[in-house]
Amino acid sequence: MSDNSANRRFERESAKRVFAAELREAHHHFREGTDDKSPTYILLPTGERCNRVFIAGTLTEKKKSEGEAVFYQIRVMDPTGIFFVSAGSYQPEALHQISSIESPSYVVIIGKPGVFQAPDGRNLVSIRAESITAVDKTVVDCWILDTARLTLDRIEKNNDDPDHQKAAEIYQRPFESWRPKVKEALASIQL
Amino acid sequence: MELKEIADRISEKFAAAGHPIDRAKLEEKINRFVEEFSVPPAEAERSIIGDYARQFGMELPSAGPSKQDADSVIPISEIQAEQWVTVEGQIVTLIPSRSPSVAQSGVIMDSSGTMRFTVWAKANAPVMEQGKWYRLESAVADEYNGQVSLKVHSGTTITELSPDSVPEPVITPLSEIKPKQWISVEGEVTTIFPPRSPSIAQSGIFADNSGTIRFTVWASANAPLLEQGHWYRLDLVESDEFNGQLSIKIHSGTKITPISRDEMPDIEKTPVGELSPGVALVEGKVVAIEKQYSDQILQRGVFADDSGAVRFIIRNSPGAEPLMENQWYAIKGAVVDRYRGALSMQINPGTATPLLEDRSIRPNIIPVAQAGPGIVCLRVKLVQEYENTSERIFQSGLLGDESGTIRFVTWKDDMAQRLVPDMVYSIYYASVDEFNGRLSVTLNGATLLPDEGATIQVRSPNEEVKGAFVHLSPGSGLIKRCPVEGCGRVLSRQNYCPIHEIQPNYIYDLRVKGWLDDGQKTYDTIISREGVEELTGLNLITAQEMAENNPLGLDTVFYHVNEQILGRYLICRGKVFDNRLVAYNCEFQAFDAGMLAELMNRAEGGSHE
Numbered sequence: 001m002s003d004n005s006a007n008r009r010f011e012r013e014s015a016k017r018v019f020a021a022e023l024r025e026a027h028h029h030f031r032e033g034t035d036d037k038s039p040t041y042i043l044l045p046t047g048e049r050c051n052r053v054f055i056a057g058t059l060t061e062k063k064k065s066e067g068e069a070v071f072y073q074i075r076v077m078d079p080t081g082i083f084f085v086s087a088g089s090y091q092p093e094a095l096h097q098i099s100s101i102e103s104p105s106y107v108v109i110i111g112k113p114g115v116f117q118a119p120d121g122r123n124l125v126s127i128r129a130e131s132i133t134a135v136d137k138t139v140v141d142c143w144i145l146d147t148a149r150l151t152l153d154r155i156e157k158n159n160d161d162p163d164h165q166k167a168a169e170i171y172q173r174p175f176e177s178w179r180p181k182v183k184e185a186l187a188s189i190q191l
Numbered sequence: 192m193e194l195k196e197i198a199d200r201i202s203e204k205f206a207a208a209g210h211p212i213d214r215a216k217l218e219e220k221i222n223r224f225v226e227e228f229s230v231p232p233a234e235a236e237r238s239i240i241g242d243y244a245r246q247f248g249m250e251l252p253s254a255g256p257s258k259q260d261a262d263s264v265i266p267i268s269e270i271q272a273e274q275w276v277t278v279e280g281q282i283v284t285l286i287p288s289r290s291p292s293v294a295q296s297g298v299i300m301d302s303s304g305t306m307r308f309t310v311w312a313k314a315n316a317p318v319m320e321q322g323k324w325y326r327l328e329s330a331v332a333d334e335y336n337g338q339v340s341l342k343v344h345s346g347t348t349i350t351e352l353s354p355d356s357v358p359e360p361v362i363t364p365l366s367e368i369k370p371k372q373w374i375s376v377e378g379e380v381t382t383i384f385p386p387r388s389p390s391i392a393q394s395g396i397f398a399d400n401s402g403t404i405r406f407t408v409w410a411s412a413n414a415p416l417l418e419q420g421h422w423y424r425l426d427l428v429e430s431d432e433f434n435g436q437l438s439i440k441i442h443s444g445t446k447i448t449p450i451s452r453d454e455m456p457d458i459e460k461t462p463v464g465e466l467s468p469g470v471a472l473v474e475g476k477v478v479a480i481e482k483q484y485s486d487q488i489l490q491r492g493v494f495a496d497d498s499g500a501v502r503f504i505i506r507n508s509p510g511a512e513p514l515m516e517n518q519w520y521a522i523k524g525a526v527v528d529r530y531r532g533a534l535s536m537q538i539n540p541g542t543a544t545p546l547l548e549d550r551s552i553r554p555n556i557i558p559v560a561q562a563g564p565g566i567v568c569l570r571v572k573l574v575q576e577y578e579n580t581s582e583r584i585f586q587s588g589l590l591g592d593e594s595g596t597i598r599f600v601t602w603k604d605d606m607a608q609r610l611v612p613d614m615v616y617s618i619y620y621a622s623v624d625e626f627n628g629r630l631s632v633t634l635n636g637a638t639l640l641p642d643e644g645a646t647i648q649v650r651s652p653n654e655e656v657k658g659a660f661v662h663l664s665p666g667s668g669l670i671k672r673c674p675v676e677g678c679g680r681v682l683s684r685q686n687y688c689p690i691h692e693i694q695p696n697y698i699y700d701l702r703v704k705g706w707l708d709d710g711q712k713t714y715d716t717i718i719s720r721e722g723v724e725e726l727t728g729l730n731l732i733t734a735q736e737m738a739e740n741n742p743l744g745l746d747t748v749f750y751h752v753n754e755q756i757l758g759r760y761l762i763c764r765g766k767v768f769d770n771r772l773v774a775y776n777c778e779f780q781a782f783d784a785g786m787l788a789e790l791m792n793r794a795e796g797g798s799h800e
Contacts, residue, residue: 011713011770012662012706012708012713012715013713014708014709014710014711014712014713015659015661015708015710015713016710017710034432034433052661054659054661054708054710054758056758058228058229058230060224060228060230060234060235060238061237061238061241061242063241063245075234075238077230077231077234082234103238103242104223104224104227104228104230104238105228106228108659108758108759109758110661110662110758130662131661131662131757131758132758133754133757133758135758135759138781138782139758139759139760141782142760142780142782142783143659143760145782145783145786145787145790146659146710146760148790148794149786149790150710150711152790152793152794179794182790182794183791183794183795186787186790186791186794187791188229189787
């Protein structure tokens with residue numbers, strides 16, 4: 001980053017909370033502005049753009065590919081499905097953290113989601129981890145509450161919101177249809 | 192039992208491949224996944240198989256790609272490279288061919304989008320005409336420099352579509368234009384700028400009820416000159432975006448139709464508080480006249496009705512006349528624009544008619560927290576005065592009410608009025624600007640009425656933020672501060688203070704710098720020593736010992752703190768200013784069972800399917 005940008009006020013994009021089931025269905029991605037450095041977003045089916053996500057769950061699989069560069073592929077499971085997460089040499093912090101986490105473990109991950117096309121034409125959403133931390137079950141449960149609340153907020157968001165309208169157009173799926181997923185996630189919490 | 196079956200399947204699978212697995216270890220593994228981490232058995236099986244396969248260097252089969260057929264018509268916006276496609280669209284431009292191997296090239300459009308196309312000379316295809324619709328069967332899409340384009344070769348069939356199968360052009364409201372579209376629009380030419388390049392015949396502003404947009408008429412379009420103040424329908428203009436600003440381009444394919452007065456859409460009267468960019472009919476009162484700053488501007492001021500207020504501007508053009516303060520006017524065809532987030536209304540010559548009646552206006556006083564760019568009325572007191580950073584500033588500081596605080600500035604002029612600390616003021620028609628995401632009120636031109644004896648409890652800046660700690664920045668953990676009295680700046684690695692240079696007798700301190708994120712907003716957060724000690728159980732002495740006894744030095748403390756708080760939910764209390772949070776007191780969030788019950792009810796709530 002140049003000195004110039006350090007003087008400017010920097011607004012960091014907030015990390016959106018999203019369940020695996022919803023993130024998996026997201027496929028619309030776009031760039032705000034024409035600049036090479038302008039941020040890219042994916043549009044969540046419940047109608048909010050996200051450029052960064054905060055997710056939690058159980059790390060169930062960790063694959064390391066050794067080649068020219070070390071690269072990890074990870075599966076993380078929340079109560080609604082699977083997140084695909086990766087970390088490579090451009091994410092040194094995450095790379096370092098992942099190397100010492102074994103599957104299965106509870107983890108939280110902050111990262112950037114991207115949409116990729118599988119060879120069979122399906123869209124896959126994968127998260128490039130910026131950081132990953134092993135946590136205890138309480139943190140995951142807090143995350144489920146937080147994500148449930150914010151997902152309900154999106155479902156119930158008023159219809160004037162442009163992202164909300166765009167999502168309705170693109171995904172052709174009623175926002176209300178996400179409610180059972182939220183219920184499912186909340187029900188998975190064992191007290 | 193299910194888990195046993197999984198173990199059987201896995202061990203058989205690997206035994207068959209010549210890799211026997213320790214059964215006890217396998218069962219323990221499955222148990223760990225399923226019992227301890229409640230991973231569904233299928234996912235556990237998948238994961239464990241993957242692990243062993245990698246361990247033994249076996250390849251796992253993956254799903255193969257499927258094929259797509261190219262027969263049905265596909266929307267242009269969905270075309271991807273390396274695809275055989277059939278499209279139906281209109282030729283919106285033809286670009287002169289620069290190579291003998293290319294017969295025609297240009298842009299084709301359908302309702303979903305546009306795409307470049309090339310017809311190879313070898314294709315022997317019929318010549319397509321600009322403006323007409325065609326069906327292209329079995330064209331191939333390819334990609335060059337990230338841009339997908341369509342190639343017509345000898346295997347492609349081109350058929351002209353009959354006029355009745357062609358969709359009727361729809362008028363796009365200006366506010367709904369997106370870049371890179373070919374569209375039809377209707378509106379008024381409100382302003383014409385002198386062209387700045389010989390390739391441009393005309394440029395200016397085009398407006399309809401929904402908004403305004405810049406337009407450019409290419410010289411190559413050979414279009415008739417557009418006249419200011421007239422309405423036109425423009426078919427097949429291209430929308431474009433530059434530096435975040437949208438514009439429309441009129442080129443040789445654009446059809447320009449003047450619209451007469453009776454065809455013009457009626458404009459209804461808009462309350463000032465509901466104005467948006469575009470052309471509007473408004474009625475209101477001139478409540479303030481500002482001092483003007485330039486020769487090009489005849490007058491600036493504030494125009495208001497009961498619903499709100501807007502800044503207005505009259506340019507110094509022939510026939511322009513100033514408005515009178517405290518007089519009501521009806522303004523026809525006012526052009527509303529947005530600048531730095533605030534609306535501004537341009538009044539053109541001959542469009543303002545004085546009204547005889549004088550209705551009373553009750554200025555609508557709003558809480559500071561609701562103030563946004565534009566004209567506002569507030570009831571506030573001076574909370575803090577800043578030192579002047581510029582000779583042009585008369586007074587600046589922070590105003591506040593029960594809802595929050597906002598910056599203000601009064602520039603030097605002969606009417607400038609100084610605010611007295613702790614005095615409550617009613618401020619009418621001050622303008623709020625947004626700069627770098629921060630709001631600021633300018634008091635010049637506003638009416639300031641002191642209310643002696645009144646008191647306001649300004650909202651205390653001590654607030655609570657709950658969120659996840661998503662990033663720990665460098666400069667966190669154990670840090671060194673400059674010992675010079677009144678400085679206390681954080682020293683860099685070489686014990687260097689930006690003001691007092693090398694300081695070998697530094698003072699240690701603990702802090703956390705980073706981002707606390709509630710899912711909607713991210714706070715640039717600094718947690719003070721007290722807060723860090725509370726969170727991590729680490730105090731300054733133990734942190735110092737940690738750093739001294741470890742080869743990593745100060746970094747050890749950074750990693751230790753990072754491990755404890757990154758990705759955790761925190762509750763922090765302190766001062767919030769814009770998106771900055773200075774926290775003195777922090778704790779980890781506990782699981783809230785009451786919240787779970789509440790959310791369960793809420794999730795239940797709307798599902799009637």
